[in-house]
Amino acid sequence: MAHVQHKYTMKNTVLCCCLLCVGRVMAADSTEPRTSDFLGDATLNVISRNFFLNNDNRSENATKNYQREWAQGFITTFESGFTPGTFGFGVDVHAFVGQKLDGGKGHSGTGLLPVDSDGESAQNFSDDGGVIKTRLSQTSIKFGEMEVETPVFDTSDKRLQPEYATGWLLESDELTGIHLVGGKFTAFKNQDSSSSKGDFSGYGVNTDMGSISFVGADFTSNKNLGARLYSSQLTDTWRQYYANAYVRRWDTFVDFNIYHTIDYGRSVAGGINTTAYSLSAKHNIGNQAFTLAVQKNRGDTPFDFVGGDSIYLANSIKFADFNGPHERSYQARYDLDFVSMGLPGLKFMSRYVTGRDIDGTHAPQGGAYFPFDPGEQEYVPQQGKGGKHWERDIDLSYTVQSGPAKDLLVHFTHVSHRANEAQGGPDIDRIYFVLEYNFKLL
Numbered sequence: 001m002a003h004v005q006h007k008y009t010m011k012n013t014v015l016c017c018c019l020l021c022v023g024r025v026m027a028a029d030s031t032e033p034r035t036s037d038f039l040g041d042a043t044l045n046v047i048s049r050n051f052f053l054n055n056d057n058r059s060e061n062a063t064k065n066y067q068r069e070w071a072q073g074f075i076t077t078f079e080s081g082f083t084p085g086t087f088g089f090g091v092d093v094h095a096f097v098g099q100k101l102d103g104g105k106g107h108s109g110t111g112l113l114p115v116d117s118d119g120e121s122a123q124n125f126s127d128d129g130g131v132i133k134t135r136l137s138q139t140s141i142k143f144g145e146m147e148v149e150t151p152v153f154d155t156s157d158k159r160l161q162p163e164y165a166t167g168w169l170l171e172s173d174e175l176t177g178i179h180l181v182g183g184k185f186t187a188f189k190n191q192d193s194s195s196s197k198g199d200f201s202g203y204g205v206n207t208d209m210g211s212i213s214f215v216g217a218d219f220t221s222n223k224n225l226g227a228r229l230y231s232s233q234l235t236d237t238w239r240q241y242y243a244n245a246y247v248r249r250w251d252t253f254v255d256f257n258i259y260h261t262i263d264y265g266r267s268v269a270g271g272i273n274t275t276a277y278s279l280s281a282k283h284n285i286g287n288q289a290f291t292l293a294v295q296k297n298r299g300d301t302p303f304d305f306v307g308g309d310s311i312y313l314a315n316s317i318k319f320a321d322f323n324g325p326h327e328r329s330y331q332a333r334y335d336l337d338f339v340s341m342g343l344p345g346l347k348f349m350s351r352y353v354t355g356r357d358i359d360g361t362h363a364p365q366g367g368a369y370f371p372f373d374p375g376e377q378e379y380v381p382q383q384g385k386g387g388k389h390w391e392r393d394i395d396l397s398y399t400v401q402s403g404p405a406k407d408l409l410v411h412f413t414h415v416s417h418r419a420n421e422a423q424g425g426p427d428i429d430r431i432y433f434v435l436e437y438n439f440k441l442l
Contacts, residue, residue: 036088036135041081044442049073050435051160053110058427069103069110069121073160078442082135092146093130098160100124112160114192127194129164139172145189145196148307150181151242151257152214152232156191156308163308164189166196167211177221181230184213191308200306203323204368204382205269207306210235216242224248234306236265238272244312251284257312259303270367274299276323278314280331287340291333291351300325300362301369302383315353318393319417320425322355324383325363329355349395358387358423384422391417409436 055067076095082088100113100123108121115121131144145166147155155163167185174180188207189196199208216230228244238261246255258277263269280293293314297303303323305311315322315329322329333351338344360383363369373380393415400408413432419425 036082036084038081038083038090042079042442043440044078045076046439046441047075047077048435048437048439049075049160051112052431052433053112053159054431055110056429058429062426064106064109066107067110068107069112070101071098071103071112071160072101073098075162082133086136088135090133090135091130092133092142092144093128094145094164095126095128096161097126098124111158111192114194125194127161127189127196129166129189129196138174139170141168141170143168145187148183148185149309150183150214150216150230151228151244151312152216152230152240152305152310153183153185153212153307154309154312158308159191161191163191163200164196165200165307177219179218179220180215181217182215184211186211200308202304202306203302205234205237205304205306207234209237209268212306233264237267237269238262238304239264240305242312253282253284255280255282255314257314259311259313261299261303268368269304270301270369271364272299272301272304274301274303274325276303276313280314282333287337289333289335291331291335293331293333294328295322295331295355296328297323297326300364301360301367315355317351317353317391318413318415319428319430320353320355320389320391322353322389324355324358324387324423325360325369327355327358327387329353345399345401347397350393352390352392354388354390355423356388358383359385360387360422361385383424387420387423389417389419389423389425391415405437407438409434411436 050072052070057065057067074097078093080090080092082090098113100121103113103121105120108115108119113121114125129145131142131146133140133142145164146169147162148165148169155165165185166187167183169183170181172180187196188198188200190198199206212232212234214230214232216228219227225247230242232240240259240261242259244257246253256279258275260275261272263272274297276297278293278295280291282289282291295313295315302325311321311323313323315331331351331353336348338346360369360381363381365379366372369382370379393413395413397409397411400406411434415430417425418427
């Protein structure tokens with residue numbers, strides 16, 4: 001089905017955002033004294049991350065019954081301040097090294113370490129990157145390889161190494177209570193890779209066609225009431241729009257998120273027209289918190305995204321995103337801070353999410369979600385009709401409060417996921433065990 005073309009493209013929107021920021025800056029007194037200090041405002045951190053991950057694959061068609069890897073990583077980040085003057089300049093640099101501690105060929109593939117063509121995980125891997133940045137008044141621009149955090153494009157940090165994206169990012173706080181963001185990214189480094197020439201993949205889409213661009217605004221003038229508006233574009237694939245509103249009243253926090261995605265250009269992933277939304281409410285009682293959430297995806301294809309954390313829906317959790325075509329899901333969550341029991345630093349969380357009514361049989365045939373299967377010699381949908389699944393997470397963490405090991409984080413998570421054949425996801429029990437310490441050198 002043909003779609004009405006928008007009068008203004010993403011390029012127009014980003015340009016307008018930039019002009020608005022520049023206009024506000026030029027209206028200010030350019031002789032205003034600066035207090036920036038390139039080295040005085042710099043930070044240097046080394047994160048030591050010891051990561052154990054075990055997958056118990058319980059699906060009948062699993063290629064490996066167990067995947068188990070243990071590795072040690074070090075993430076070094078240097079972020080300078082800005083040089084004094086009207087235009088300030090600076091640099092951010094990061095470097096990573098990872099070492100396998102355990103995990104043979106038969107147990108590789110957890111995402112902690114790169115895997116070669118023979119299925120053997122690497123003994124070690126390393127990489128580095130960085131950005132050049134400039135600042136004018138309250139507006140900054142970065143260019144290079146960086147982590148990104150927005151609702152429409154968000155690199156993740158869930159394994160030994162964070163994900164990184166290469167491109168440019170503009171951020172501005174010229175307008176009181178409004179944080180403006182714009183960016184474009186063309187190359188990517190995945191969590192188990194040393195290369196920045198790869199692409200981020202979703203359920204049916206990926207970034208190997210070109211780039212992802214976005215622009216957005218966070219309205220944060222009131223800590224108890226706020227909103228966000230974003231728009232993104234994946235080359236010749238889709239345009240995506242996002243809105244968020246939240247309210248905090250007494251001990252209750254209510255959060256609403258909605259995405260609308262529609263194909264455009266060559267529509268390389270096929271026809272897409274989805275609206276996905278979630279509503280959650282969290283209520284605090286002393287050091288306990290209770291959360292309920294509902295989520296729905298209206299559309300014949302999954303709600304798709306690129307970048308590991310580019311989904312801010314309430315039921316996108318540790319393993320599953322509950323974003324299948326026509327899927328509706330419900331969550332119940334409990335949090336406990338043990339400080340009231342005389343154990344500061346110890347925290348517990350447990351949640352359960354169930355999803356149902358998945359139906360992928362109406363996706364456009366020949367598209368990414370209903371491809372032609374050469375083996376079957378017919379079109380096979382990515383997900384069938386009547387799909388359902390559930391996930392249960394149990395999380396326990398402790399941060400050392402004093403002594404030589406102060407701020408050492410010990411984190412344990414157990415994940416269980418079960419699904420029927422139509423949902424298509426694996427039956428899996430997963431264990432994460434992480435020891436992490438941040439050495440703040442500057």
